[in-house]
Structure formats: structure tokens, C-alpha cells
Amino acid sequence: MAKLAHIDSFIVDLPTIRPHILAMATMHAQSMVLLRLTDSDGIEGIGEGTTIGGLSYGEESPEGIKLAIDTYITPLLQGQDLSRVGAVMARIGKHVAGNHIAKCAVETALLDMQGKRLGVPVSELIGGGRRREAFPVAWTLASGDTARDIEEAEAMLEARRHAIFKLKIGKRSVKADVAHVAAIKRALGDRASVRVDVNQGWSEAQADRGMALLQDAGVDLVEQPIAKLNVAAMARLSAKHVIPLMADEALHGPLEAFDIAARAGARIYAVKIAQSGGLLPAHAVGMIADAAGIGLYGGTMLEGTVGTAASAHVFATFPDLEWGTELFGPLLLTDDIVTRPLIYADFQLQVPTAPGIGVAFDEDKLAAFRRDATKTQHGSAALQGA
Template identity: 45%
Template sequence: MSQIRVRSLEAVIVDLPMRRLQRFAAIGARDQSIVLIRILTEDGIEGIGEAVTPSGPWWGGESVESIKLMIDRYIAPHVVGADPFAITPLMAAINRTLYGNSFAKAGVEMALLDIQGKALDLPLCDLLGGPRRSSLACSWPLATGKAEAEIAEAEAMIEAGRHNIFKMKLGALAPEQDVARAGAVARALEGRASVRVDPNEQWDETTAKWAVPRMEEAGVVMVEQPMARWNHEASARLTARTGAAVMIDEGVTTPEDMVRVAAMRAADLVSLKIMKSAGILPTKRIADIAAAGGVSLYMGTFLESSIGTAANMQLCVTLPALPYGGELCGPGLIAEDIAAQPAIYSDFALHLPDGPGIAATLDEDRFRAFRRDRDYTVHSVPGQPEPSGQTGPSDQPDIPDQTDIPDQAGIPDQTGTAG
């Protein structure tokens, strides 16, 4: 137990514009909303966390509105006055009060771990066992629904030296159209890039049995969660019959899920995501089970800002081999980030930032500009004055307009692909 105690917790919804349409199987999104979590200790250490969904509640049932409500009403009373180093008993108490709501819990845990690192003046990766690497081969999403535009987007990314791995979002079109689209992109980029696909649970087993071999023949090397998350048996059959790697995402959110998937050999890879698994520490447990069970690891994303991406990287660099890399690409899609130091992409990789904790600093000016509502809730220790949550204009320079990022570097305007 440490002597540090939490003084206050603040949760604020922030709405950030995206550089172009991001099409998922269920929706198309032109902005990304996050919940920015600030936890302040009595001795002035501030931990920052981010809770984010993939542009709405369609993926896991949580929205930024529900996340803020759950944090304000059910999580904050446990956190205020607590020791940020006693995360295990603290999260156990929260779990007894609040079932599910993994995204909300993950954002709060992130801020508490940030406090730990800052208090010890160590990066979080050191507290998680130490880094094995300093960068991640990072995928870029192709999600407009038009092969010609996606090929141009991919070629611009390759030319800029930012990404040579691409994951196509499928499921919004008919399977025949998606398979033809994926094949066209894979053939156009053959020898220059790795192409993967993600139907987001939109296919049944019969469709997947027909579609995956055709995409594999065209050069697609991996398919993510083509069938419903509950259907581990079908995923095991597909994994056994196809040469393309099969990755499970929605089908694994807990350590118990991972035990079952590994025992069944229901996937070749698992997509690790802090948000879906209620935090960095539970996600690390899932990674340990997967590695022990012979399932390879992949670092997934919910399109976090540079703040959440920095926290993901703190975990990512401690993991065993990531043969297919990951996709922590949110900062490249978000047009207006709220981090003082945006994520660094170069040489086809995302690089670990320097600094204690999660190694991310908030740009106060941009935070104020993009917060949804200035009427927000602050939870304080009784008898203490409420902190303002505002520390004045940032002394960090403005985030430069990232003109080296395609469209940025020449991504065609896809305004005709509304979701």
C-alpha cells in the first residue's frame, strides 16, 4: 500500500473530427468521440486515461454517454480516496458494483496506471515487465468500400513510408462485392504490402467457407472475425481448413474466453484491445493465456487518440512476438488530436513515446476546444475544494498539421461513401 490517495476524478466527453469517412460493417463515421478521464491525487499527480468506442455502441453496447454516466455515478465513488497502487482490490470492488461496462473501467484503470508511472518516474511498460521492442508494425484501415480509392490510399501510404500493412473493413457490402473488392486491392498491392480483411461478424459459416479461399487465392493473408462472436466452433472449423490466418476479436473479451478459444484452436491469432477487456492488466492476462496456448498476438484498436494509443503501446512493447503486428492507427485518422505530442509513425511503424506513466500529455487548448459540454462533473474528497480541471493554456507548441499523412499525402476525397 502507498500513501498516495486520489483527490478527484473528472470524466469529459470530447468530440474529434476524422480525416475521412471510416466505414465499419454497421456504420460509417466522420468523427470519433472519446471520454477523457483525469484523476488527481492529493499531492498533485494527475493520471490521464481515455475510454473510446469504435464510433458508437454498435460493437459492444457502450457509448461515450453511457461511459461517462457509469464513471460519474458508479466508478468514481470507489476511486476517490483510494490508493492508486491498490488497483486489484479497487477494480474488484468496482466489479461488484458494476457488471460489464469494460470500456468505462478500462479508461479509469489507464489513468490509475498513469499515476503509478508518474509517481515512480517510470514508463508504464517498465511496471509491466519491461519492453521487448520500441515500435510496432502498424496496419492502416481501408474502409471506404471502393477498391480504386482504397488502392490509391494504400499507395499514398506506402509512398509516405507510413504503412505497408492494410486491413480492409468488410460487411457493409454484399459478400460477392466485398470478395471482389478485397481481391482487387490485394492483387494491386502484391509484393509491396500485406492485405488483411475484417468482416466484423457479418458472415455465416457457409459464406465464410466460400469467401475466404477466394480472398486467400488473391493474396489476402489474414481474415478477422468473419462470423458471430459466439460461434467459436465455426471459427475452429474455418481455422482448420484455410491457409489464411484466422483472427478472433469480438469472440475474446475475457481471460475465460481466451482459455476456451485456445483449447479449441478456434483462431490462429487474437486481437488484444484494452477497452473490450476492461483494462491493460486484464488484457495482459489474456495475452499470457494466448501465448501459453499457442495463439499468436495482435494489437488491435478502437481508433484511440494519441493518448489512448500511447497507453496501448506501453502494453504492446512488453508482449511476446506479434507476427502480424497491430493496428494502432487512430491518431492518423483523427484530424484534431488532443495530445500535446502526437503519435509518431515512420519507417512503416508506430514508435513508443518517451516519458513516465503512459507517456502522454494533454493539450489543454485543444481539450477545451473539443470538449462536448463545459458543464461536467468533478468528484472531490469531502471537505476539499473542487479542482477546476483547467491548468491554463498549454506551454506545448501547437500540433502541426500533419501534411505528410496521406490526404495529407493524397488520399482521394471519399465524400461519396456515406455509411
């Protein structure tokens, strides 16, 4: 029986390579909650819980994620057999409501530990194993400056790193946003797929107009144009327009996935392990979408390498990944906190093949970027007699 011997949760703050402008916030750095579990056999598992823009994107903040892990989830891990990941997560789910990102960090660490224990990648522990070794990755153009975004996209195409581009819009008028997007699509032509993410920034009337104009501009999809709770309006927009609507913020696990599918609220799902509450619930979201004939896209909360690697393992198991992924989070950061970065080449991300999630912390980088002054004591607990 593999019991918890030690747990350490901490926040790291990594600057972004440029301002990342969304409808609800402008990011200059990413704050990630990282987790390290060690069991009674000496096996270590690592995880990550990351949100976007503090509390501007969702109900969880980096500080709240850490608090939930330290105060409420850690006691539930004590005395449990950590090799029984499903049972442990069910126990946590029974006693901790919501807090999907905190749960995702813990489940990632448990699955990383289990993969290492068995000597297999995490993708082999999910849904019958991986179906692909690599997949396309989109790059988000979020400077808000048309000429700069075109230049950035051209550089990505030249480097053969990305041929899918998503634009963050919703802060300006619909007319101004569409003009910005249309200019970029004209410049890139058929060399790249161009998509937009409104991050709930439009009313239904604005979305109705914007989706029609974006379709005429040659845009391939529109992500979460309206408020996440307004599934009825999402269904009306999906039924009316040829350009597909992709659900993102509206998805918070299998229950929402089923509800949106039943109400025909979206034709594509952006699956995120953090929003879903972990890798296993994210896989369930993907299976619901697949059964309902809804297209799949691998989403991101702009995680660092740990969360991105974990996401890659889940998306590698999906039966179909028609719309690619958005796992560019580590590339948006000025530095990394792992010993060996993920491999991006020929417009794709390669899924790690080492046991567990396939990445390991760089201890020197952690020491440099950890937020807490004590570096080793705050948020860390050694468990005796567990």
C-alpha cells in the first residue's frame, strides 16, 4: 500500500514573452501552482494547477488553489492507497466541492506517480492508451496590433512551429475586431487556419453579427462568444451559422458536456484538464463529445510544461482530434521549470514517452521562481506514521 509520505505545494511566477491580451485581462506573467507528492515507497509525482489572470477568468485563483490543496485535500490523502487513483479522487470529490483546478493538480501528481510505479506513460493509463504520438498546436495572437500579429504569425510559419492561429478578441467593437481578424486572414490566406476566441465578450446580438462577418472573412471557428451559462443562446447561434461555435468556459466536466451536447449548444468542445477537474474527467468529456458527434480540440489554461504534458497525454487518447490543440503554454513563458522542455517541431507537439507525465522539475529553476520566501518550508508537509 503506497501511502503519502510528503507533500509540497508552491506557486511560481514566470514572465510572459509579451503581453497576452484577453477580453477580461492582460497577462504579463503566469502564476502556476505546482505540487510534489512522495509516497511511502519513495516514488514522486508532480502536478500543476493553473488559471488565467488571477480571478478574472474563473472562480479559482493561484492562492486559492494552493489553499484548497494544503488545507482541505491534503488531509484526505493521508492514510490512502495512492496507487488507487480513481478511489482517491472519488474520496476528494465527496468532501471537496468544485475546486476543479486544485483537484486536477492532485490527480496529475497521482497519475504521474502511478505511471512511474508501473513504468509506463500516463497516456497508457487512460482510455485504452494513446492513439497518436504528436498533434498540431495552435498559437494565440494576442497583442491586439494587426501588423504585429501578422509578423508574429509569419515567423511561426517560417519556423514550422504553428499553422493554426487563434486571435483573442472581444475588447473592441465587433466591427473593429472583425476588421482586425479579417486583415490577418487575408495576409495568411490558405497557409494557416485562423480562429477567434471571444472569451464570453459578446452579447447574443453581437455574436450573431460577428459570427456572420467572421464566416465571410474565412475564419474557421468562434470560441465561446457569449456567457458560459447561456447555453440556450449558444444553441441558437450554433443552429443559425455555418461557422462552428466552440464551447470552452461553458465546459466544467462531464455533466456540462452532456448538457451542452443534449441541447446542441456547440459543435466543438475545447477540452481542458483543469476546467474538467482532472485528466480522467477530461477524458470523459472527450468521450461524451465523440459519442454526440461533436468535434474535439485540446484546450489550455496556459499551463506550464507540467500541465501541458499532462494535457498532451489525455489528448493523445482521443479517438479523433479534428481541430488540433492549443498546448502552447510553455512557449509563452520566458523560462521553464523542467529539466527537459517539450518538443515542438513540424507544426506539432510530441507527446512525452517517459514513465508518468514524462517531465521532471529543474530544482534550480524552482528555487529561482518560487514565490514563497522560505522556498522549502511554506506549504510543505512531511507526514509521520501515515
